[in-house]
Amino acid sequence: MPDLSVxxxxxxxxxxxxxxxxxPANSGEQVMRAFDAGWGGAVWKTLGQPIVNxxxxxxxxxxxxxxxxxxxxxELITDRPLEDNFREIEEVKRHYPDHAVIASLMVETKxxxxxxxxxSIDAGADGLELNFGCPHGMCERxxxxxxGQEPKVCQEITSWAVExxxxxxxxxxxxxxxxxxxxxxxxxxxxxxxxxxxxxxxxIIGVDLDRGVIQPPVNTKSSNGGYCxxxxxxxxxxxxxxxxxxxxxxxxxxGIGGVETWRDALEFIYLGASTVQVCTAVMHxxxxxxxxxxxxxxxxxxxxxxxxxxxxxxxxxxxxxxWGNLDLNxxxxxxxxxxxxxxxxxxxxxxxxxxxxxxxxGEDSRVPYIDEAECIGCxxxxxxxxxxxxxxxxEVDNDKDSMTWNEYIAAKERGEDVEHPGKxxxxxxx
Amino acid sequence: xxxxxxxxxxxxxRFPEKEPLLTKREATVEANRCLYCVDAPCIDSCPxxxxxxxxxxxxxxxxxxxxxxxxxxxxILGYSxxxxxxxxxxxxxxxxxxxxxxEPIRIGxxxxxxxxxxxxxxVQFFEAGEPTGKxxxxxxxxxxxxxxxxxxxxYGHETTIFEAKSYPGGLNTDGVAPYKLHAHQSxxxxxxxxxxxxxxxxxxxxxxxDVTLEELExxxxxxxxxxxxxxxxxxxxxxxxxxxxWGAVDLIAKMKVEEGYELxxxxxxxxxxxxxxxxxxxxxxxxxxxxxDVMLVYRRDEASMSGYEHEWEGAKKEGARGVWFSQxxxxxxxDHARALRCRKMRPASDDPDDxxxxxxxxxxxxxxxxxxxxxxGQSKLGDLFADVDGVELDWGKIVIDAxxxxxxxxxxxxxxxxxxxxxxxxxAVEEGKVAARSIHALLTDDAEASADEESTETAPSPVT
Numbered sequence: 017m018p019d020l021s022v023x024x025x026x027x028x029x030x031x032x033x034x035x036x037x038x039x040p041a042n043s044g045e046q047v048m049r050a051f052d053a054g055w056g057g058a059v060w061k062t063l064g065q066p067i068v069n070x071x072x073x074x075x076x077x078x079x080x081x082x083x084x085x086x087x088x089x090x091e092l093i094t095d096r097p098l099e100d101n102f103r104e105i106e107e108v109k110r111h112y113p114d115h116a117v118i119a120s121l122m123v124e125t126k127x128x129x130x131x132x133x134x135x136s137i138d139a140g141a142d143g144l145e146l147n148f149g150c151p152h153g154m155c156e157r158x159x160x161x162x163x164g165q166e167p168k169v170c171q172e173i174t175s176w177a178v179e180x181x182x183x184x185x186x187x188x189x190x191x192x193x194x195x196x197x198x199x200x201x202x203x204x205x206x207x208x209x210x211x212x213x214x215x216x217x218x219x220i221i222g223v224d225l226d227r228g229v230i231q232p233p234v235n236t237k238s239s240n241g242g243y244c245x246x247x248x249x250x251x252x253x254x255x256x257x258x259x260x261x262x263x264x265x266x267x268x269x270x271g272i273g274g275v276e277t278w279r280d281a282l283e284f285i286y287l288g289a290s291t292v293q294v295c296t297a298v299m300h301x302x303x304x305x306x307x308x309x310x311x312x313x314x315x316x317x318x319x320x321x322x323x324x325x326x327x328x329x330x331x332x333x334x335x336x337x338x339w340g341n342l343d344l345n346x347x348x349x350x351x352x353x354x355x356x357x358x359x360x361x362x363x364x365x366x367x368x369x370x371x372x373x374x375x376x377x378g379e380d381s382r383v384p385y386i387d388e389a390e391c392i393g394c395x396x397x398x399x400x401x402x403x404x405x406x407x408x409x410x411e412v413d414n415d416k417d418s419m420t421w422n423e424y425i426a427a428k429e430r431g432e433d434v435e436h437p438g439k440x441x442x443x444x445x446x
Numbered sequence: 447x448x449x450x451x452x453x454x455x456x457x458x459x460r461f462p463e464k465e466p467l468l469t470k471r472e473a474t475v476e477a478n479r480c481l482y483c484v485d486a487p488c489i490d491s492c493p494x495x496x497x498x499x500x501x502x503x504x505x506x507x508x509x510x511x512x513x514x515x516x517x518x519x520x521x522i523l524g525y526s527x528x529x530x531x532x533x534x535x536x537x538x539x540x541x542x543x544x545x546x547x548x549e550p551i552r553i554g555x556x557x558x559x560x561x562x563x564x565x566x567x568x569v570q571f572f573e574a575g576e577p578t579g580k581x582x583x584x585x586x587x588x589x590x591x592x593x594x595x596x597x598x599x600x601y602g603h604e605t606t607i608f609e610a611k612s613y614p615g616g617l618n619t620d621g622v623a624p625y626k627l628h629a630h631q632s633x634x635x636x637x638x639x640x641x642x643x644x645x646x647x648x649x650x651x652x653x654x655x656d657v658t659l660e661e662l663e664x665x666x667x668x669x670x671x672x673x674x675x676x677x678x679x680x681x682x683x684x685x686x687x688x689x690x691x692w693g694a695v696d697l698i699a700k701m702k703v704e705e706g707y708e709l710x711x712x713x714x715x716x717x718x719x720x721x722x723x724x725x726x727x728x729x730x731x732x733x734x735x736x737x738x739d740v741m742l743v744y745r746r747d748e749a750s751m752s753g754y755e756h757e758w759e760g761a762k763k764e765g766a767r768g769v770w771f772s773q774x775x776x777x778x779x780x781d782h783a784r785a786l787r788c789r790k791m792r793p794a795s796d797d798p799d800d801x802x803x804x805x806x807x808x809x810x811x812x813x814x815x816x817x818x819x820x821x822x823g824q825s826k827l828g829d830l831f832a833d834v835d836g837v838e839l840d841w842g843k844i845v846i847d848a849x850x851x852x853x854x855x856x857x858x859x860x861x862x863x864x865x866x867x868x869x870x871x872x873x874a875v876e877e878g879k880v881a882a883r884s885i886h887a888l889l890t891d892d893a894e895a896s897a898d899e900e901s902t903e904t905a906p907s908p909v910t
Contacts, residue, residue: 080478080506081471358545361484382487402481403546 044104057116149215174206216242249274260288575602588616590862
């Protein structure tokens with residue numbers, strides 16, 4: 017039986033699936049129900065000087081008839097009194113001593129940090145998460161992403177927290193930066209025990225064209241919000257990979273951003289995260305999605321022969337390299353299975369209008385064919401094809417040795433007579 | 447007769463719609479399922495070549511009005527066609543989803559979803575062309591003539607339709623199964639079509655009786671024959687004059703447009719003679735009205751029926767049953783029919799290609815029933831035009847050149863059931879459209895016009 021339990025920077029949890037600091041972890045009653053459902057930990061809705069929230073707060077990005085493939089919010093940190101939150105943290109820990117309860121914190125002054133950290137630890141929090149990521153509202157007051165975007169400030173406040181804390185300190189980073197490495201390293205320099213990312217992305221989710229008002233509306237106005245949900249996962253995966261690849265960021269990573277299924281979670285783990293945090297998917301479907309996350313992960317681990325989560329952490333990291341180190345002579349082309357093809361010809365339009373003009377239709381059949389000499393193996397046809405396994409990409413043995421861009425340039429600089437790498441087609445006559 | 451004076455208490459109103467208007471959510475889900483195929487096969491299998499993927503995409507993007515325009519550009523009766531077309535054997539039969547054994551897109555239902563608000567709210571997309579001063583007479587106010595007239599108005603020609611009945615629409619109004627389309631929906635659509643202006647209809651004006659072809663030739667520059675079909679064909683057997691014996695088209699029309707018509711209370715068992723779609727319609731309608739036992743009596747076997755398989759399967763699910771290889775020989779009764787006497791038939795030879803049948807002597811049997819409906823086709827009206835110079839007939843059907851709708855007389859064009867002998871509304875619409883292009887070419891001496899493809903925005907520009 018695979019062991020899903022984790023020790024994340026000293027914080028123990030029965031599994032790597034945590035609720036992110038957000039509405040699903042707003043109260044003790046919720047967190048206890050979440051633990052009953054199977055969640056291993058919860059990062060409490062950010063504590064700080066209670067604020068007042070607006071109505072409405074959430075916006076949805078729909079795709080066709082699919083709801084909430086992306087989501088944003090203009091909700092701020094907790095609007096409940098700190099005493100209530102701390103009393104409930106204490107109660108949760110009393111009932112669930114083996115689950116992870118992390119206090120997410122956001123205050124301004126050093127004194128405030130000292131005070132709120134002490135109260136969090138008194139309440140029994142297993143760890144702290146410093147919210148340096150919220151990109152709306154709080155950043156206007158110099159907190160949240162305003163901290164995460166300034167490595168020096170990030171480092172300084174982190175060092176305060178580490179100084180005052182007797183439990184592990186996680187720094188939650190904002191993706192609203194050009195490069196995630198500087199704030200990640202700043203957190204490490206400040207002494208953080210772990211980082212978590214990503215917080216939400218600064219966004220406008222949409223515009224009500226009838227009213228001419230940005231969404232979600234607060235009467236006749238709105239504000240930029242924080243974007244999250246399925247659609248942000250690629251950005252989160254990238255930033256997770258960036259930090260995991262960086263030798264200076266040698267602390268555990270908690271992956272956040274568009275995790276909805278066990279597969280999503282494992283992608284973060286394969287890129288170096290050792291826990292994942294979930295919010296939007298729970299807001300969409302409820303706590304019970306964790307049942308399948310656990311079951312799917314266990315099955316996957318059994319299938320692949322993993323016994324612990326740790327064995328999977330960073331599994332895909334070696335597959336990353338700079339573009340300049342990719343083999344330009346590796347050649348694949350598309351194959352269409354004529355028996356499976358239904359003749360919709362979406363691949364034809366995609367290839368002709370959006371790719372390399374190498375899929376054509378014959379006179380007698382609706383089944384298209386590939387001009388293999390022209391196919392550059394881009395994958396587009398495979399993605400637009402609605403029929404599973406109808407278009408596959410197959411490797412071509414072109415008798416060419418591997419040649420990367422960097423190798424090619426280096427060889428040319430050495431004055432070698434080197435053959436231009438890659439495939440020559442009508443668009444790229446070499 | 448228009449929507450306003452169609453009687454409210456019509457028997458057909460007792461039939462609920464079999465396919466109610468899709469909700470916005472249903473339409474969105476279904477529209478998003480469409481693959482938006484390239485060179486989509488559904489377009490080719492629509493007789494009017496509606497750009498189906500395009501209109502469905504417009505539903506998905508919440509451009510419902512634009513969707514309606516896409517449909518009506520190709521088929522001005524797209525609203526009723528959405529409901530009466532046998533989509534199972536037309537557009538939906540070639541949907542690529544069939545190729546992977548998935549349900550085809552519900553094209554017909556989406557088409558209704560797109561067009562209904564435009565019809566209801568009278569959103570017009572087309573304008574009449576600049577007046578050409580040319581006048582076209584159209585015979586019969588059914589789908590073929592309405593389609594032809596609307597297209598002619600876009601070219602700028604004046605149109606007058608001569609209709610023998612007191613209301614327009616032909617079988618679309620008084621012949622379509624009521625669970626598919628009600629008469630008032632047909633009339634509402636015709637009101638919409640006529641909003642382009644300049645489509646005059648002379649009701650209660652039978653050509654050959656109330657007005658002569660010579661008069662039409664005198665007064666008009668071209669004549670389109672869209673006369674449809676005549677009365678029900680009749681069985682040549684004893685007893686057809688008894689009460690309780692009806693022609694199918696006659697009976698359906700009573701249900702659909704006659705004020706207060708009711709089936710007699712004592713009808714519990716009915717025999718419908720025939721194997722075509724009208725026979726199946728009547729069977730389903732009688733079952734829908736609560737007739738306990740409805741039998742379709744056909745001289746061949748089930749597999750040989752000319753009616754659509756999906757319709758007959760539906761009828762069976764609704765409780766109808768078939769009596770095969772049975773030829774009516776007499777309707778038995780005193781004043782009122784009480785039985786249909788049939789003689790068994792059998793294939794005349796073992797050769798499967800030989801479809802001839804022979805009667806089996808001494809095999810007569812009676813089917814007790816209170817109602818006999820004869821659904822063995824409608825008579826052809828071609829004889830009305832037998833004397834027109836150059837117009838050829840083929841067993842009562844008017845012969846045309848399919849590419850142009852031209853008859854052998856340069857002034858006469860034709861389309862719809864009077865040509866085909868009885869096809870779908872959508873076929874009639876296309877034939878009206880094709881003829882309009884040829885008429886326009888004739889009236890403008892523009893040989894190119896007949897080859898012109900669809901115009902985009904408003905009327906095809908008339909060349910005078």
